[in-house]
Amino acid sequence: MLFDSHAHLNDRKLYGDLEGVLTRAAECGVTRILNCGADWPSSLMSVRLAEKYRGQIYAAVGVHPHDAKTLTDEMLQKLLQLAKAPEVVAFGEIGLDYYRDLSPRPLQQSAFIAQIAAAKLGKKPIIIHDRDAHGDILRLVRQERAGENGGVFHCFSGSWEMAKECLNLGFMISFAGPLTYTNAPKLREVAAKVPLDMMLIETDAPYLSPHPYRGKINEPARVCLTAAVLAEIRGLSIEETADFTVSNTCRLFNIKQ
């Protein structure tokens, strides 16, 4: 059994065939999926999906750095209300994206800080998106004591040096499709060194399809390809890898195993 700890099932690339996506996932042993919000509509949708597929889909709510410019005080209050639903297990994805810079950086930072505070109020872990913003992310996480309720650096893309800092700040590390790419020695080094009880796996579907589907639309079933590569890197069986990643996901997000 596998747990895809980060997906976007409400994305129109997946939503049109949601039943098919969930069936193919189940056929590969992917019995549970954490669906992440990226703005207000997708956060709301995420909770609706988790209500409909209780025990199979879980929800995170939050505003992605791309959409940081849309976050208002009123929306933040609405997110906090939404997060009271039992299906909501985290705030996410939140963070900084200096690669695409779709919202001005000061707004990305203030939205990140505001949502860290909301997660603390709601006593939820956070799911961090960090692209080309390692320095500022670590600075803000430290400054805001963002690890109070735990959290994860999703689709980790930093070095082992950075991973050590994230671990010291109380965060787990999550690996997505890029771990399977043949030109990712730095990422494989991180995956070889992170303690087994501090790592998760995810698809980030519909993005970041693992090898050999790179560039294609991703879906939760394919988290098994990332699990296989992680198993190989750690010299473990697929079953052992499934076991520890599921148990870490459940522990972080307070989900009954």
Ligand code: NI
């Ligand atoms: Ni994502």
